[in-house]
């Protein structure tokens with residue numbers, strides 16, 4: 001039995017580490033345990049073969065189909081799922097988020113990324129004004145002589161725009177080359193600057209806090225590059241005007257001599273990993289144009305409406321979340337492989353890693369109690385069919401329970417390529433069959449595959465701006481729903497701060513030989529022998 005999903009939690013009253021959690025006390029949680037024991041021995045192949053299985057186990061929203069027919073569930077499971085969602089107060093939690101309550105209680109902030117994709121008419125004046133400023137700045141750049149735009153940002157100030165830009169490449173509507181630099185590794189910026197023409201290059205400094213070391217270092221180095229290439233003083237107005245900023249800290253950006261007219265604001269009620277809908281999406285508006293970006297927003301808004309108004313068992317994000325809890329907490333599947341059968345979604349898993357793991361990779365609940373049940377899964381994966389030649393061996397023949405999400409666009413970008421697209425789709429569906437059916441090892445034991453491995457599939461008619469908005473919003477609300485069930489604050493990220501703080505002291509040790517711990521000191525000493 002894994003420590004992460006104990007069937008019964010031993011309560012030691014005075015020991016914080018074993019304080020009882022509400023979730024584990026709930027009768028429905030115990031009913032799910034009992035139900036899991038029964039279904040553990042179910043034959044997934046037979047379940048999938050039942051008449052009407054697909055009809056009962058898929059949900060369709062416009063051009064998106066969420067197919068969970070290959071999951072170890074039955075009618076009783078669905079009932080328990082709905083009961084769990086109800087008893088965890090999911091409806092109240094959704095109402096709180098969409099009414100602007102400060103549900104991010106550790107930072108005393110509301111969570112309103114959903115507002116950013118609402119129609120103009122529903123926006124407060126300040127939000128509408130910022131959206132219009134976003135479109136104005138993007139259009140000004142799109143019609144200018146600019147040839148290259150470099151986005152300097154990391155985490156949520158990079159992953160969303162990078163992922164969506166790649167996913168919607170066929171919809172790019174500009175000759176401007178948009179580049180993304182995130183890492184402080186000097187090679188990252190150097191590689192991009194080598195491709196840019198300094199006389200026609202702009203930089204977007206995307207940083208909600210405007211304190212992120214990587215982004216500020218890249219901004220400084222970018223300015224030095226421009227100064228040297230254009231032979232202009234670092235603080236000249238001409239150079240300053242080559243920089244735009246997207247931030248919640250306008251005054252900080254102005255301290256770096258970015259002109260107020262070049263600063264787009266984001267609010268503290270938009271988490272970095274939920275910010276692609278905000279002015280952090282400036283690179284996307286430059287690439288796609290205003291109308292296509294509005295379609296992208298509209299897709300997400302459609303999912304917001306679906307999420308708020310649909311019964312749990314017909315609610316795509318809620319079913320995604322409950323199936324994840326089912327596998328994670330009751331079948332010890334503590335990792336989730338996300339496998340898009342689409343080269344355009346090559347950055348989708350990277351994006352989901354921050355969205356999911358930075359939101360729910362926690363072990364203290366909203367009341368500050370230590371959690372002793374599994375929470376956020378490890379999100380990993382890669383693009384099909386490539387990963388069939390990488391880790392599918394483990395997926396098929398390892399004993400490790402692993403959650404599987406396949407994402408399968410159906411239409412090829414060019415209709416004349418549909419026959420090849422069909423081969424891609426056939427590969428995905430073939431793998432899904434193999435996960436269910438397995439194969440006997442009668443002839444050769446090494447060939448034995450247990451099968452019986454559950455999976456989800458998202459079928460998407462095509463990777464359009466609207467459908468990408470829908471897909472992302474489904475995952476956002478899945479993460480929110482799991483956070484509610486696990487009783488977490490999904491919107492802060494205290495775990496990332498300690499390492500950053502310790503790095504400051506290490507840098508002192510590296511640069512000024514300041515005192516540090518023995519291992520670090522010895523590592524620095526060794527490295528210095530190479531640097532000299």
Ligand code: F6P
Pocket residue numbers: 154155156157206207208209210211212215272273358493496
């Ligand atoms: O990883 C920590 C984090 O704060 C993320 O939540 C955020 O997306 C990223 O760093 C970048 O932060 P900023 O946009 O403030 O530079």
